[in-house]
Amino acid sequence: MKINRYFILGLSAFLAVSSAASAATIVASHDNLVLNSQSSTVQDASGNIVVKYASNNIRKSWLKFDLTGQNADYSQAGTITLTLAANSSSDATFKLALYALNDTGLTAPTWTEDTLTWNNAPGNVANSGNTAQKNSLDAGETTLLGTTATIANNTPAGTSFEFNLTNLSTYLQSDNTITVIAMSSSQTNAGPSFSFASSENATEGWRPTLAFAQVPEPSAAALLTGLVALMGVCMRSGRRR
Numbered sequence: 631m632k633i634n635r636y637f638i639l640g641l642s643a644f645l646a647v648s649s650a651a652s653a654a655t656i657v658a659s660h661d662n663l664v665l666n667s668q669s670s671t672v673q674d675a676s677g678n679i680v681v682k683y684a685s686n687n688i689r690k691s692w693l694k695f696d697l698t699g700q701n702a703d704y705s706q707a708g709t710i711t712l713t714l715a716a717n718s719s720s721d722a723t724f725k726l727a728l729y730a731l732n733d734t735g736l737t738a739p740t741w742t743e744d745t746l747t748w749n750n751a752p753g754n755v756a757n758s759g760n761t762a763q764k765n766s767l768d769a770g771e772t773t774l775l776g777t778t779a780t781i782a783n784n785t786p787a788g789t790s791f792e793f794n795l796t797n798l799s800t801y802l803q804s805d806n807t808i809t810v811i812a813m814s815s816s817q818t819n820a821g822p823s824f825s826f827a828s829s830e831n832a833t834e835g836w837r838p839t840l841a842f843a844q845v846p847e848p849s850a851a852a853l854l855t856g857l858v859a860l861m862g863v864c865m866r867s868g869r870r871r
Contacts, residue, residue: 654700660741683817731809754767
């Protein structure tokens with residue numbers, strides 16, 4: 631029976647580790663900025679996405695994360711990380727806000743970085759009048775995930791900022807994607823814009839990411855079932871001796 635006890639203890643530890651969700655991280659599959667002064671023009675975010683709060687030449691950025699085939703546990707939280715691609719301005723401080731597109735049955739999953747404009751960006755307030763409205767999003771289609779503390783002048787490139795999605799399923803679109811929107815919620819000088827690394831940035835470690843939990847693979851579950859059956863055989867064998 632001593633062997634069986636050791637076997638059971640080892641199997642219990644294996645079960646505890648194997649049944650725990652593992653962590654995964656993916657890079658944005660699509661991202662681009664939009665510009666209100668070129669409202670019908672697709673911008674180029676081949677290296678950076680950009681944010682800017684102003685009365686004109688406003689910039690907001692959309693990012694999409696594709697969870698297809700990732701075996702994500704949609705009941706758990708996720709973490710979005712954005713990283714400055716250049717030193718922030720010496721002339722202005724700012725705050726970075728990140729919003730998520732709600733799962734409201736919109737046509738948002740069809741947007742791509744090659745078609746996104748100010749006019750068609752999902753959740754954008756495109757046809758608004760005053761500065762505050764133009765620098766906002768549709769409250770019925772988006773949810774604020776968080777706003778940073780004031781980001782100081784000359785904050786160095788490579789500085790990262792994290793935002794939490796409390797439950798992935800809340801923002802999951804019908805094609806298994808999640809869309810988030812980055813914008814400057816305020817800045818002390820309307821002149822500068824602020825650049826964050828896009829999914830095509832040359833520095834891989836700066837690219838925007840979504841970290842999330844995964845559920846155990848079916849093959850792992852089948853292995854656990856087999857081991858439990860084997861444990862039962864060993865226990866019965868021990869009782870006969």
